[in-house]
Amino acid sequence: MRRIWNARFSPLLAGGTLRDRMVACLGALVGVLLAALTYREVSPFPTPLLAAPIGAxxxxxxxxxxxxxxQPWSVVGGNAISLVVGIAVIALLPQEPLAAAPAIALAILAMSLTGCLHPPGGAVALSTVLAAPALTAPDLAAFAAPILINSVLLVALGWAFHRYSGHSYPHRPVPVKWREAPPAPPAGIVMADVDQALADLGETFDVAREDLVLLLARAEAHAARRLGAPAPVAPQPLARA
Structure with a gap:
């Protein structure tokens, strides 16, 4: 039964623990509550049209x-750019059903080119396309304000919250403070090795290259300690290739 449970219901995110999930729940509770209060104060619309992307x-x-x-630029830039894309698409293609698909596609392209890919940005673009035809120009400004303000507030709250959660935010590739790690030198892996491995796999992963180097270094250190061998020493410093 335990094996079936682990196979079917174990978290898919590597490294996630119950403590991490509880910390995330608390942060999201405060963040979305702040977003709801902000929306009530700055938006004239009774229905929170852009609340779903902020939740994501x-x-x-x-x-x-x-x-x-x-990361901060992904959250703020991704939501803001997707909002602009949604407004531009609905101006050129006023029929909402037809405008939805190009709005999301162009939002992905714009976010990718500006280095701020953020999945909720697709929801921002879609929500903008669906709501914009019923709004006047002043309404559109009031419609856009909550998503921009709440994106900034969410990043600020995330920065403050993770000062106490033990995680770095904006993220830096360093071990989590409250987790014990073996005091070992870095692994003999450089960025060029990681880039080549990623090219071999041909997949896109939701993890920074620097974190991959840190993860592999720690894995080698743990393997060396388990086998009773000296921890691997890097033949050259970890640096971007």
Whole structure:
């Protein structure tokens, strides 16, 4: 039964623990509550049209703060750029059903080119396309304000919150403070090795290259300690190739 449970219901995110999930729940509770209060104060609309994307952003900021998709520029830039893309698309293609697909596709392209890919940005672009035809120009400004303000507030809260959670945010490739790590020198792996391995696999992973180097270094150190061998020593310093 335990094997079936682990196979079917274990977390898919590597490294996630119950403590991490509880910390994420607390952060998201505070972040989304602040977003709701902000929306009530700055938006004239009774229905929080752009609340869903902020909820998705909160999951990334508090549950996976090491993800490149959760970094400050990804959250603020991704949501803002997707908002602009949605407005531009609906101006050129006023029929919402037809505008939805190009809005999301162009939002992905714009976020990728500007280095701020953020999954909730797709929801921002879609929400903008669906809501914009019913709004006047002044309404559109009031519609856009909550997503921009809440994106900034969410990043600020994430920065303050993770000062106490033990995780770095904005993320830096360093071990989590409250987890014990073996005092070993870095592994003999450089960025060029990681880049070549990623090219061999042909996949895109939601983890920074620097974190991959740190992970592999720690894995080698643990393997060396388990086997009773000296920890591997890097033949050259870890640096970008």
């Amino acid at each position: 952003s909160a999951v990334l900021v508090f549950a996976v703060p090491a993800s490149p998709l959760a």
